[in-house]
Each structure stands twice: as C-alpha cells, then as structure tokens.
Amino acid sequence: MRPVYAISGGVSKFAKARPDKTFPAIIKEAYDYAIQDIGLDFETFTHIVDGSVASYFSDHFARQLMAAIMAQDYLGLCPKPSHRVEGGGATGGICFQEAWKSVASGHMDVCLAYGFETMSHVETWKGNEFIALASDVSFDYPVGGFYSGYYAMMVTRHMKEFGTTPEQLAHVSVKNHLNAYHNPYAQKRRKLTVADVRNAPMVAWPLTRLDICVMSDGAAATILVSEEGLKKLEAAGAVIARPLVKVTGIGRGTDAMRMADRPHLDYDFFMENYATEQEKASDETRAYYKNLWQHGTRYPGVHSFRAGRTAGNMAYRHAALSDPLHELDFVELHDAYTSSEIQTYEDLGLCRYGEGGAFAASGKAFMPGLDYGLKLAEQSECPVNPSGGLIACGHPVGATGLMQAVFAIWQLQGSIKKHFRDAALQVKQARRGAIHSHAGTGTYVTVSVLEREG
C-alpha cells in the first residue's frame, strides 16, 4: 500500500435544519472550503481530482434514491469514478477509509471523500423512527424501536456491573458542550453543569436530553492524496500545509445487528482475542479482568462494543502504537450518547473495561486550560472530542465521520486557530490523533489514525 496524506477538509455549518439549500449545495460549501484551503480554484482542482467516495446514511431521510450522483453532478465531478458507501452512523468513517483505499491501492492519486445528511425533512420523532429502522425490523424495532432506548439499556448494564453513575455520564456532556463553546462549527455551544445535564428532560432512563446528540443537516469533505497526487496539486499551484498529515492506521470491526445476539465470552477468549497488547502485558490488568469475570462480567455483552475494540486494535497495529492514552494526542470519537463515549474509552484502550465512568470524571479526557467548572482530580492526558463531538456539533450521519477527519487534520496541521478563529481548542504539539466512527448498537465501527510527519 502507498502512503496516503489527508491534506485538506471542509465542514458546512451543522444545524438543526438547513432549508436554505438543497443537499448538493450544502456539500459544495464543504467542498469549496477544502479546495480553497489549499489555494486552488474549482476548475483546477476538478481537473486534477481522480474521483470520489460519497457518504450518506438514509434513503428515508433523503427521500431520494441515488442521492450521491446528484452531489457528484453538482460538484462537477461527472464522469469521474465514484461510489456511495453506507454503514449507519459509521458511514462517514467508512467513506474516509474507502477513499484511503482508493489512494493506497494506486487506483487514484487524488480522491475526494464527501458526506451529508439532511435529517430535518421529518419531525424529530419520525426521524427517530427512521433511525430505529436500523434495528432488526422483525424482532427489535416492533418492540419499541428507539436508539436512545437501546443505548440506555447498555448504560443500565454498565452501571450495574461496573458502578458507573449518571453523574459520570454528565461529565462527558459538560466537557463536550464546553469544548464546543470555542468551535464555530458546533451548534450547541453551552456552559453546563452536571446538575443541568441531570435535570434536563429524561428521554430514556438514565439518559437525559443533554446526554444525547441531535439530528442535524450538514456536510463535510476531505481530500486524500498519494505522493504523486501531492506533486500534481502543487504543480498546479496548490499550497499544501507542511508538515503533512499522513493516515497511518486503518481499522474496522463489526457486530451482530441485534444487540441481544452479542456473545458473552469467557475470560480466556477475551484475553486471547480482544485484549490490547498493553492489557496482555500487564499482570495487574490481567488480575483486574480475572476479578471482573469472577463477578459475572462477560464480553462484550451489551455493555461493550467488540466492533470498536476490533477496529481500535487493528488501527493501532497498523500505526504501530500500543499505548493509546499516551501515544495519541487527541481522539475524536462517536459520542452519539455520553454513555457511548464512556464505552468507547474502554474499547479504544484509553482505560480498562469497567473504568470508563471514573475515566470520564477524572479529567484525563478534558482539554487543558479550559474552565469546565468541575473539580477534576487529574490533568488532561488525551483530550477526547476537543471539537465538542456529536453531542455539541450535531450528527448529520453521513457527514459526521468526515467532520471528525477534518477536525483531526486541522489539529495535526496546527491550524485550529485559522479555521475556528479561536486557538482554545488547538491541542498543543498535536502529533498523532485518532478518529472513531460508530454505527447502530455497535454494528460497524471504524478507527483511523492520523499523524503529522516529521
């Protein structure tokens, strides 16, 4: 495989509703920004780009089959090659990885990855119904299909087995909303307290409205290139930031559509097949897990995402890293729910299974230098969702994973101040970051590692 560089990106403003433009025109906002950021005009870039990968989740929301070709047409990319990918909430992350494959394989030198979702065309509760159709329509949806309900069930099990508390979940909400205060692309830029989160309307116990992301309209785009692609663009006048941002790790995992069908594996199988290299190497951690299993924990059960663990382990091996908490400078992860951020801390090896709640409230995942109004016992170690994540930016599904990629590119380029007009969210000396995209109740998960060269 050839080296692949993520050189630019753009994000439209995410909003509850964007009736002012059709979806192709919203995508063009992100696309134009990505092109302009490397100093090229539309015609020059269009001449050089080899093709694209398109990302959107739902034909129901779009009420338009083959929507991607309308975007391809609007962006002036016909007749160049393109295809649409779909994998629920992970659609954007899958799109990013498919674009990576197009370049890494030698099929393309310059590939555009773009995604969108327009979720405002139906009322919120009808939107929830559409999303719930991403659960088994024979067995799960008819029982009361509602994703917030599915995730809340995971939380109650996590609470019961590991002692996780609703207040620990609320720390994630406070963190991500406050981070977003400095991100002009976010739509919920708020200074909250733990009490605010807990006193918000209860949606699915114990998750309140402030534990849950919002359906949104929006688009995002990234440009991935080979070394040859880089030369072509620069020969045409592109000004591409140095040091370059390279995609060094790609991982993807899957799990059963029905959450109820996930296995409950024993300790030995977990250690052999799912434990991180760091966990395997630690006597203390092996003893910790042995104790969990002796008290009834089984893996993944409904409290954990083996697809996330699989994707993370695969990406880490590819990127040659083994201590994610200390070797990653930030993570943009799929926090559709505060609880799923906590579960994902564990899947990604930022802490051990069962310790996500305590990790959330410790301060390790917070940005340094921001006043969250919380008493945090520990210093920041690896900021998680410095952008504000899905909870504060919103979740226009097909765009979300690409939005994460754009924010990661800007972090690693050191250009957050330029794009946000505020340097507060710039992770100092950011050298390596991960993006994590997640579907369903953990059915598809992607993890990609990006690194600044040099």
Next chain:
Amino acid sequence: MSKLPSRREETLGGYIVHGVPFPLSTDPEALEFLKQMAPIQIEQDYQITYLHSYGQDSPWFAGLANKRLLASRDAKSGYTYANPRGHDMFSGAETRWIDITEVPAQVHAFTVCYFGSEEFLPDCPFVLSLIEFEGVNTLLLTRLMGVDPQAPTLDWIGMQVEPHFLRNSKLKPTDVYFAPKE
C-alpha cells in the same frame, strides 16, 4: 406544581397558496434580488404498506400465537439463541427449535422510554428490557410490565420474570412480554 409549557406546540401543515410573491418583471435587478429569497418548503406524503415475510423465523411467531416461546439451538455445541436464528453463527449448521417458555428468566438490562419513535409515542412511558434465560446464550428484547416506569431502579436487573402472551396475537414480537415472576 409541575412546570407548565411556555411554548405552543409546532405542527407541520399549511394552506393552499393561490399566489407566491415574485417580481413583476424579470429584469436583471429583480433576478439578482431572487438570491435573497427564502426557501419554499412543501409537504410530501410518503406512505407505504410492505409485505414482510418472517421467512425461516415464522415458527417463532406461530409459537407466540400459541403461547409458546421458542428458541434456536445448535445441535452439536448446544449454543442457544433466544432470538430465532436459522443457522448457527459458529458452525454454520442449521439450528433446531426448542421451547423455552418455562425456562427461568431474569432481567439483564432495561430502560424506561419517556419518549420514543413516532410509532411508539402513545405507549410512553414504557419499559424496554433484555431478558436472559437459564441455559440460553443470547438475550431477548422485550417489554417489561408490572414495574413502575416512574421509579426505575437498578434493582430491576436480576429480577426473576416470566413470559406473558397476548390473547389476541398480532404476529409481532410484542405478542410476548415479561413481568415479575409471581
């Protein structure tokens, strides 16, 4: 005193319009002004009736209609699925049906939905739960009755429960629900 709503509920819907504001002439200045125009939004109905087949899982629904809860088991390993599954995920072999109606069951996880998807809003609040069965390797998503949705507690996890069946089958998974064992 409970908090009263301070905003009126919004609804979709509108009037049939017999005239839309538009420049009287399409001179360049007027055409340029159209860039300032607010978007027109219309309603589009979208209603479908699907003919959905339960396929090889059909006997499970027939079982519910006859007040029996079936499960699928791999004959060789004994791995058992609370949700029916025609083929075992490990061996690929065809599973066989077993009856778990009388098998001891308990709550594995739950939530109370105070909101829901549009179809289920009239049911709110309702309790969703995952049930574990003795000797069964996977769980079953179901409604839990007989507990107070206004007073959820983690103590519900581990509670012994038993299946109840609707008298009038709808041929849906909601033909069975669970309640605390009496």
